[in-house]
Amino acid sequence: MPSTVCSRLHGLFIARKTTATLPKSPKPATATATATEAAATAPSPPQSDPSESPSEDRKLRALVKKFKKDCDSSRFRRPSGHGAYQFIVRRLSAAQKFSYIEDILEHQKQYKDITNEGFAIRLISLYGKAGMFDHARKLFDELPQLNCERTVRSFNALLSACVKAKKFDKVRELLSEVPEKLSIQLDRVSYNTVIKSFCELSAFDSALSVIDEMEKNELEPDVITFNILLGAFHRNNKFADADKLWTLMEDKKIVPNVRTYNPKLRALVAANRISEAVELIEEMRSKGSNPDVFSYNAVIKGFVDSQNLEEAKRWYKEMAKDGCELDIATVSMLGYFVCKMGDFDFALELCKEAISGGCIPYKTMMQLVVHGLIKESKIEDAKELVELGKLQISMEK
Incomplete structure (x- = not known):
């Protein structure tokens, strides 16, 4: 049952004591009752920061105004236009303009798209990328009043927003509250997100134990599961533990991809094991996983760091031969x-x-x-x- 699974995962977080100082996300505005009320009580135009350059603030305010106007086009709001949403949130987040981000995302509630869970998921994800988890949670809680169904997909988006905002304590709370309340059955994406959360906390034993929970619930880990774990293990120079994971992947007949190999390449180069990194490139090719620009950059960096001009140039030419941009x-x-x-x-x-x-x-x-x-x-x-x-x-x- 979901409640049993989540209580076990919740227990892993309780067992993991962390004193890390985590960034606080801005507090959300009061929740609205309906889609109509949401439009009527949309946030007022964002206020400028008196310490900021007036010209820069004018640019950002003009950007917000234009973006909201563009949103009136249904074509603009389609998934294909999500890049524009990501761009403006990234830019406003870099400028610490969280009220501006709230303004443009709250503005989306007036459109009928908000009744579509996919559209809501995009907004929850954007709040997460901006580090505004409380706003992501508020939107998730409002979805029923906005006539939008909540399934494991939007719950996964909320879990992911937790991790992106580095609010790892909230992952524990969500697991203890939401699945049982909404009768949500965790899926592979849910488990992978929990694993990522543990990896971010360097709680590697807890991360590995989630695989056992997955299998108890008849869900096999996939290549994404192992990519998350291997990336974390290699970033922390846990080569021996990573090698065990590679063996487990082989046992489960999970085929690695370029994202599986790249963290190992970077770790080998960082450990000054450049010859092994070169051998790994050859292994990738032999197993049908073509190196990408990040693979080659790792090897080139190794030769740059060792001041080997000819090898650095040779691997640059190898990258060009492979058609990497x-x-x-x-x-x-x-x-x-x-x-x-x-x-x-x-x-x-x-x-x-x-x-x-x-x-x-x-x-x-x-x-x-x-x-x-x-x-x-x-x-x-x-x-x-x-x-x-x-x-x-x-x-x-």
Whole structure:
């Protein structure tokens, strides 16, 4: 029964004593009774912070105003437009404008989409990403009054919001209260989220014990389960325990993917075991899990850290052969390194390839390359790079 399962999981949290100081999320506004009342009592326009630049605050207020206007389009509110929601919440969160975030997300309650659980889940998730768990909980509690059904899917979104907001104590409360009250049966996503919560607390024994609870309830762990555990174990240099998990994966015939391998690659490089990281890349290829840009970045970093210029350049070329798109991490890490080593011809090649792929190198790195080329009397190459940089920047404006 759900109550038995949740009480056991709840017990694991009680057994885990933590004194970590966790960030407080902003307190929610008073809950509204109906969708109509929600629209009528929507938050007033956000107030500016007197310590902030007036021009920056005006920009953010204008952004909020435009976003709310765009939301009147049903097309904009579709899942395909979720990127715009994520962008504005991320930007407002970075500026510590939590009242602005509340304003735009409370604004969504006036639309009929709020009766769709998928739409509500998106809002709960956004509150979680902003660290506003109390607001996520308030919205979850309001869903019945907004004519929106609550299932394990929205409960999982709330659990995830707990973890994203680092409110791990609230995970325990939710497990003890919600499933039994709403007759919700935990699914694999629920368990994976609880495992992630324990991993964030470095409570690895408790995290592993959740697998036993899953199996007692006829749910097998999946590759996501193991990716969460292996990522945490490798970040904490628990290689021996991680190796046991790899063996367990094989026993359960769970096929690893690139996200399974990447944390191990990074851990091997961090431990200065670069030759083993290279062997792991070959193992990935042999098992049909093609390395991605993050895999190659890990290996390149290893050779950069060991000041091995030729191997760093070779693995960059290997990455290009595999069709991986350049990202700014690759360009900056390798670019600064080759400049330091005095290989400005390769630095020029790297910058040109990055620019042609729409990945503009940092200005300081471009300046290093230009100055290095000029120092070597390669004036035409320096001019070409300057013009390429100007052209790409002008095209993006």
